[in-house]
Amino acid sequence: MIPSAFAYERAASVKEALELWRASGGSAKWLAGGHSLLPLMKLRLSAPPKLIDISGIDELRGVARVGDRVVIGALTTHRELATHPLIRETLPALSDAARQVGDLQVRNRGTIGGNLAHADTASDLPAVAVSLGAELLVATPDGDVVLPAQEFFLGPLVTAMPENGLLKAVSFPVPPGNARGVYEKFPHPASGYAVVGVAVTAGVDAQGVVDFVRVGVTGAADAAYRAQAVEEALLGREPTPDALRAAAAKAADDGAIAGDAFASEAYRRHLCTVVAERALRRALG
Numbered sequence: 001m002i003p004s005a006f007a008y009e010r011a012a013s014v015k016e017a018l019e020l021w022r023a024s025g026g027s028a029k030w031l032a033g034g035h036s037l038l039p040l041m042k043l044r045l046s047a048p049p050k051l052i053d054i055s056g057i058d059e060l061r062g063v064a065r066v067g068d069r070v071v072i073g074a075l076t077t078h079r080e081l082a083t084h085p086l087i088r089e090t091l092p093a094l095s096d097a098a099r100q101v102g103d104l105q106v107r108n109r110g111t112i113g114g115n116l117a118h119a120d121t122a123s124d125l126p127a128v129a130v131s132l133g134a135e136l137l138v139a140t141p142d143g144d145v146v147l148p149a150q151e152f153f154l155g156p157l158v159t160a161m162p163e164n165g166l167l168k169a170v171s172f173p174v175p176p177g178n179a180r181g182v183y184e185k186f187p188h189p190a191s192g193y194a195v196v197g198v199a200v201t202a203g204v205d206a207q208g209v210v211d212f213v214r215v216g217v218t219g220a221a222d223a224a225y226r227a228q229a230v231e232e233a234l235l236g237r238e239p240t241p242d243a244l245r246a247a248a249a250k251a252a253d254d255g256a257i258a259g260d261a262f263a264s265e266a267y268r269r270h271l272c273t274v275v276a277e278r279a280l281r282r283a284l285g
């Protein structure tokens, strides 16, 4: 449980961070909250020769409404996501998911940027990001790029992030005012990570018919995915208990569901439907 030796540098700005990364010859890793990277290093599953600490970069902080979007700095901690009034009001599914991450210590140190960039298949926040069509704003030495969350998660710990990219912020479109947002997970009993987690943001119109629904699933497949089959089953319908159950039954349809030593593929498929129904009931019931 002791990492291999590494050098450590601290960046004060995005520009300096990118320069330090270039000077490392491309071998350095960013250090944000350290709650995913350091465990990997202690297990010697990762052995970067240099860490560039980005946790002091003010440009990576802050939560702001910009037009019809909410832009969240990469260093925003899980605790801030769970408690920030603007996020609670406009992106309740994100607050709900962050509230369920790990324990108090993890929520105080872990960041949205680290959580998404790390791309653990069992992480909670990717479900919200893909469901709501978030965009990741990434700084590179050649300029900023914008990556849609739905194209970002490629597999376990693999993303579309450019090798030299530094995630600056995550931008979420604000859902309509009538939409409620929730996150439900079946947690692994030992780690608390999601065996299956489902994010739902949904609302009904004045006639009681579903006019907005976004669903994201994490934990079940190699990468978080948007459950469009569930959305299509509900849009334009009354959210009766039968309709919610029938829609939830499609929660595994859009992902390449995977099994492992803890949960078989069949069990995860089953959990998708159970957890999705719970989430839909909370959002629309």
Ligand SMILES: Cc1cc2nc3c(=O)[nH]c(=O)nc-3n(C[C@H](O)[C@H](O)[C@H](O)COP(=O)(O)OP(=O)(O)OC[C@H]3O[C@@H](n4cnc5c(N)ncnc54)[C@H](O)[C@@H]3O)c2cc1C
Residues within 6 Å of the ligand: 029, 030, 031, 032, 033, 034, 035, 036, 037, 038, 039, 054, 074, 100, 101, 102, 103, 106, 109, 110, 111, 112, 113, 114, 115, 116, 117, 118, 122, 123, 124, 125, 165, 166, 167, 168, 191, 192, 193, 194
């Ligand atoms: C005991 C424990 C329980 C946990 N339980 C859960 C849980 O239930 N649900 C859950 O979702 N997570 C859980 N986590 C993980 C936690 O959410 C982490 O905090 C998070 O995944 C990583 O964020 P971080 O800021 O700590 O990133 P770090 O560990 O600092 O970095 C993680 C990776 O992301 C890269 N990175 C970090 N920031 C950036 C950036 N701005 N741009 C580009 N790359 C970047 C790093 O280089 C590294 O590769 C748990 C962790 C622990 C230790």
